[in-house]
Amino acid sequence: MFKIRISVLLVIATLLAGCGGLASLTGSGNVVTQEEAITGFDRLDVSHGFQVAVRQGGTFSVIIRVNDDLVEDLTVVKQGSTLKIGLKPGLSYNLENATLEADVTMPELTGADLAGGSHLVGDVEIGDVVFNLSGGSHVTLSGSAGDLTVAANGGSHAKLADLLVVNASVDARGGSHATVNPSGTLDAVVKGGSHVRYLGSPTLGTIDTDGSSSFKQE
Structure with a gap:
């Protein structure tokens, strides 16, 4: 019984110390x-x-x-x-x-990693650019760019309809959304309840979707 009481007290002390250490x-x-x-x-x-x-x-x-x-x-x-x-x-x-x-x-600007519900907005004229989005993050850009690469996970949004790009490669998973506007080639992986929309008439390259996702022209 004495050993049990000591063990319980040690556990409580550890928990209290842990709580006190968090801001x-x-x-x-x-x-x-x-x-x-x-x-x-x-x-x-x-x-x-x-x-x-x-x-x-x-x-x-x-x-x-x-x-x-x-x-x-x-x-x-x-x-x-x-x-x-x-x-x-x-x-x-x-x-x-x-x-x-x-x-x-x-x-x-050559790229951005956005996590934890972060947002990036702006109007740019840039070269090739890479965006990695996670945790419900958003990127909203207008202007023009060279080749665009987007990886969106965890309910993130790439709102790039007003960003004119040459070629685009999009990987949207986990309930994410992406809208892109390429004039050259478009490749896309769309899975896990995600949605990809594109403007214009790009050449469609490799398009990989599952039953819960959608890939459409706007």
């Missing part, structure tokens, strides 16, 4: 703006539901708007040629009412 941050009502002096990137990696507006320009600019109680947990760093925007991992966040915004100016 539950929700975002205060006070929004602060800060500028990050980061240059030399051509890709974006965005997480934690950040809303990013991208602009093209001859110089680099990164302006972040977040609630003041999230500033210490903000992560804005460059890794290689990628600008990463998000919050520190390993913490507990309730971000439903938080402000998580970024204005990014960059000369060229």
Whole structure:
């Protein structure tokens, strides 16, 4: 009995220590703006539901708007040629009412990884570009690009009807949606209740769909 009581107390102590080690941050009502002096990137990696507006320009600019109680947990760093925007991992966040915004100016955009309900919007004139979307993330771009590659998972949306591209390759899974506008060749994998729409009259290459998904011309 004595050993059992000790074991129970140890379990309770461990649970309490674990709970005490988690930060539950929700975002205060006070929004602060800060500028990050980061240059030399051509890709974006965005997480934690950040809303990013991208602009093209001859110089680099990164302006972040977040609630003041999230500033210490903000992560804005460059890794290689990628600008990463998000919050520190390993913490507990309730971000439903938080402000998580970024204005990014960059000369060229070659791709973006969006996770955790993040959004990327903008008007661009770029070369080949690759987008990886997961966790209900969205990309909405207009303008023009070279060849486009999109991988969308977990209920994500690629709204690219107004982005004129040459060739497009789309892989949509897990209830994701994509709309593209290629003038050359279109390849698509559409599975798991996903939907791909395309504009114009591209040459259809390899099209792989399942019974719960759809692939249609708009």
